[in-house]
Amino acid sequence: MKIASIDSALYQVPLAVPLSxxxxxxIPSFELITVRIRDDQGLEGLGYTYTVGVAGLAIHVLIDRxxxxxxxxxxxxxxxxxxxxxxxxxxxxxxxxxxxxxxxAIDIALWDxxxxxxxxxxxxxxxxxxxxxxxxxxxxxLHFSLDALKDQARRFLARGYGAIKMKVGRPRLSEDIARxxxxxxxxxxxxxxxxxxNQQWDRPTAQRMCRVFEQFNLVWIEEPLDAYDHEGHAxxxxxxxxxxxxxxxxxxxxxxxxxxxxxxADYLMPDAPRVGGITPFLKIAAQAEHAGLMLGPHFAMxxxxxxxxxxxxxxxxxxxxxxxxxxxxxxxxxxxRMVVPTRPGLGLTLSEQSKAxxxxxxxxxxxx
Amino acid sequence: MKIASIDSALYQVPLAVPLSxxxxxxIPSFELITVRIRDDQGLEGLGYTYTVGVAGLAIHVLIDRxxxxxxxxxxxxxxxxxxxxxxxxxxxxxxxxxxxxxxxAIDIALWDxxxxxxxxxxxxxxxxxxxxxxxxxxxxxLHFSLDALKDQARRFLARGYGAIKMKVGRPRLSEDIARxxxxxxxxxxxxxxxxxxNQQWDRPTAQRMCRVFEQFNLVWIEEPLDAYDHEGHAxxxxxxxxxxxxxxxxxxxxxxxxxxxxxxADYLMPDAPRVGGITPFLKIAAQAEHAGLMLGPHFAMxxxxxxxxxxxxxxxxxxxxxxxxxxxxxxxxxxxRMVVPTRPGLGLTLSEQSKAxxxxxxxxxxxx
Numbered sequence: 001m002k003i004a005s006i007d008s009a010l011y012q013v014p015l016a017v018p019l020s021x022x023x024x025x026x027i028p029s030f031e032l033i034t035v036r037i038r039d040d041q042g043l044e045g046l047g048y049t050y051t052v053g054v055a056g057l058a059i060h061v062l063i064d065r066x067x068x069x070x071x072x073x074x075x076x077x078x079x080x081x082x083x084x085x086x087x088x089x090x091x092x093x094x095x096x097x098x099x100x101x102x103x104x105a106i107d108i109a110l111w112d113x114x115x116x117x118x119x120x121x122x123x124x125x126x127x128x129x130x131x132x133x134x135x136x137x138x139x140x141x142l143h144f145s146l147d148a149l150k151d152q153a154r155r156f157l158a159r160g161y162g163a164i165k166m167k168v169g170r171p172r173l174s175e176d177i178a179r180x181x182x183x184x185x186x187x188x189x190x191x192x193x194x195x196x197x198n199q200q201w202d203r204p205t206a207q208r209m210c211r212v213f214e215q216f217n218l219v220w221i222e223e224p225l226d227a228y229d230h231e232g233h234a235x236x237x238x239x240x241x242x243x244x245x246x247x248x249x250x251x252x253x254x255x256x257x258x259x260x261x262x263x264x265a266d267y268l269m270p271d272a273p274r275v276g277g278i279t280p281f282l283k284i285a286a287q288a289e290h291a292g293l294m295l296g297p298h299f300a301m302x303x304x305x306x307x308x309x310x311x312x313x314x315x316x317x318x319x320x321x322x323x324x325x326x327x328x329x330x331x332x333x334x335x336x337r338m339v340v341p342t343r344p345g346l347g348l349t350l351s352e353q354s355k356a357x358x359x360x361x362x363x364x365x366x367x368x
Numbered sequence: 369m370k371i372a373s374i375d376s377a378l379y380q381v382p383l384a385v386p387l388s389x390x391x392x393x394x395i396p397s398f399e400l401i402t403v404r405i406r407d408d409q410g411l412e413g414l415g416y417t418y419t420v421g422v423a424g425l426a427i428h429v430l431i432d433r434x435x436x437x438x439x440x441x442x443x444x445x446x447x448x449x450x451x452x453x454x455x456x457x458x459x460x461x462x463x464x465x466x467x468x469x470x471x472x473a474i475d476i477a478l479w480d481x482x483x484x485x486x487x488x489x490x491x492x493x494x495x496x497x498x499x500x501x502x503x504x505x506x507x508x509x510l511h512f513s514l515d516a517l518k519d520q521a522r523r524f525l526a527r528g529y530g531a532i533k534m535k536v537g538r539p540r541l542s543e544d545i546a547r548x549x550x551x552x553x554x555x556x557x558x559x560x561x562x563x564x565x566n567q568q569w570d571r572p573t574a575q576r577m578c579r580v581f582e583q584f585n586l587v588w589i590e591e592p593l594d595a596y597d598h599e600g601h602a603x604x605x606x607x608x609x610x611x612x613x614x615x616x617x618x619x620x621x622x623x624x625x626x627x628x629x630x631x632x633a634d635y636l637m638p639d640a641p642r643v644g645g646i647t648p649f650l651k652i653a654a655q656a657e658h659a660g661l662m663l664g665p666h667f668a669m670x671x672x673x674x675x676x677x678x679x680x681x682x683x684x685x686x687x688x689x690x691x692x693x694x695x696x697x698x699x700x701x702x703x704x705r706m707v708v709p710t711r712p713g714l715g716l717t718l719s720e721q722s723k724a725x726x727x728x729x730x731x732x733x734x735x736x
Contacts, residue, residue, distance in 0.1 A: 055467070089422060096465055097463070100462060
């Protein structure tokens with residue numbers, strides 16, 4: 001078995017409504033970077049990574065220019081070996097960071113290919129047995145009026161989501177409190193509710209806000225502090241009953257290991273397309289399980305729904321529909337849970353619609 | 369004062385003799401990525417970063433495509449502000465890593481421009497007062513025969529270097545020991561000698577080798593362990609009289625801060641074109657000074673000779689001539705020390721020769 005071809009493409013996916021949160025400002029579009037790996041028997045694996053609009057072309061260049069030539073002709077089934085090879089090929093430009101995104105897309109394609117070769121869904125391949133996973137609707141709604149926020153919550157519940165996440169981090173703390181109170185009152189005391197501060201607060205502010213939020217029975221408070229302030233997060237996790245969730249910004253298994261050693265989270269939020277793919281995601285999950293942490297993988301539901309199904313304690317997967325138009329497949333929600341698809345491998349195919357968003361690499365790579 | 373233009377170029381610089389060390393294998397060429405920033409009064413700053421042959425085009429893309437549009441029209445004198453702006457612009461693709469290289473080239477160009485505007489050499493601008501700094505000749509010679517190694521040492525001394533670094537990490541440890549012994553005997557007991565293992569050893573091997581090397585009166589043993597094994601390096605630094613040097617692979621001030629907190633080095637080896645430029649280099653130096661560490665900046669002598677001149681305890685700067693043909697200027701060695709140039713800013717200009725090594729960006733960016 002040999003890798004016969006590797007094709008990478010860059011997409012810029014416009015958002016119907018620009019997103020905003022307290023760290024990234026306005027996000028008018030996402031970048032998606034896909035990798036298609038074909039073996040010498042004609043089987044194909046599809047992997048992807050994404051950005052919130054920055055660095056996508058650099059990720060494509062790392063894949064196409066620096067990783068691909070080193071992988072052609074290799075056995076696609078030796079994933080751990082190929083992962084190490086990619087990691088050391090790019091290590092001089094730093095461990096993690098942009099390099100991890102490039103490695104992710106390839107690693108995910110290799111896992112998809114392996115699942116297809118074996119005719120087994122990815123989550124079964126990984127030993128998973130949970131056919132439905134917990135899901136919540138992710139609101140990116142910091143700039144919404146209170147009325148719009150309430151409308152969104154009603155819409156989420158009507159569409160069958162059993163849980164909701166909302167953003168906090170408004171300039172006035174009193175607004176955050178009023179908004180969380182309003183949503184809690186609207187949905188009642190028992191519907192799971194998360195809040196996400198996107199690293200907005202300093203330590204004293206986070207301390208105060210976590211204290212106030214204790215009354216709202218939240219599933220978690222996400223990124224109350226800078227994503228790398230492990231000591232600060234650990235102090236909050238120890239003090240308050242409300243669980244602390246963090247980890248989405250980290251870009252390697254080593255960084256997650258450091259976070260876990262600090263016990264900086266109750267819910268760990270690894271993101272497979274950011275940490276280097278499924279291979280390091282599984283190692284992160286193993287460390288998290290050993291440390292007794294719960295899991296709430298960040299973004300990329302198409303992929304994480306499969307990985308969540310193989311984690312021993314039930315993770316929460318977040319539902320965002322932004323990348324959906326890129327793929328032909330849709331995820332089904334039943335009884336407030338997401339149904340884990342049974343197609344072999346990752347089982348995603350690119351939609352007709354996606355073609356409209358392809359970026360011409362030659363053009364964007366050219367000198368101005 | 370406004371930034372009127374930013375031009376980035378990618379060079380592939382062939383090496384007359386391919387290098388090799390125990391981590392990177394064979395290195396046939398370097399990549400150099402330059403940034404020229406012109407202000408609205410026609411003054412120009414030149415900055416650069418480099419790789420050992422991988423990821424250069426991705427770094428160029430980050431600069432040209434994602435950072436440049438956000439910097440045009442800004443005041444080039446507000447370096448701290450612009451640095452933060454670049455860091456947060458790229459943060460979603462990871463803190464440090466490839467992003468740090470891109471930020472480095474721009475940050476260095478901004479400092480050069482600032483020095484030129486004030487008519488002051490960079491090291492004076494930074495408060496430096498040492499007109500000559502300690503220098504050693506860096507041998508990348510793991511694959512050399514013992515005879516070739518000895519010839520190189522004789523050549524280094526004849527050319528006026530007062531200190532020599534050699535590679536270790538051969539498959540047989542006995543070879544390493546014999547080679548270091550031979551060079552120590554050749555140059556005598558007092559000429560400063562360093563060895564560099566380039567992360568080659570595991571902990572038990574490093575433990576044994578550091579023990580054996582105690583007899584050779586080495587200035588330092590460099591990277592005996594994985595670059596991120598701070599606990600391992602700290603244990604060696606505590607146990608042995610021979611100083612431990614590490615830090616060259618790290619790509620941010622935060623990563624260096626972590627290394628320093630672990631006391632994983634006696635000599636810290638930050639690399640300004642890898643950590644995000646002069647701005648974070650100065651913060652790393654401040655942390656190192658506070659922790660009582662010595663400094664041995666990695667590579668990039670054209671830049672580090674200026675930064676070393678401003679550090680309170682005398683750093684060792686390593687002399688490699690690989691990038692020299694790119695610039696018109698040459699560094700002078702007098703009495704075993706490197707003379708710190710007095711031209712304003714960084715004071716480098718690209719040579720006629722460099723043009724031959726420019727890579728056509730449009731071509732390399734195109735799809736295959």
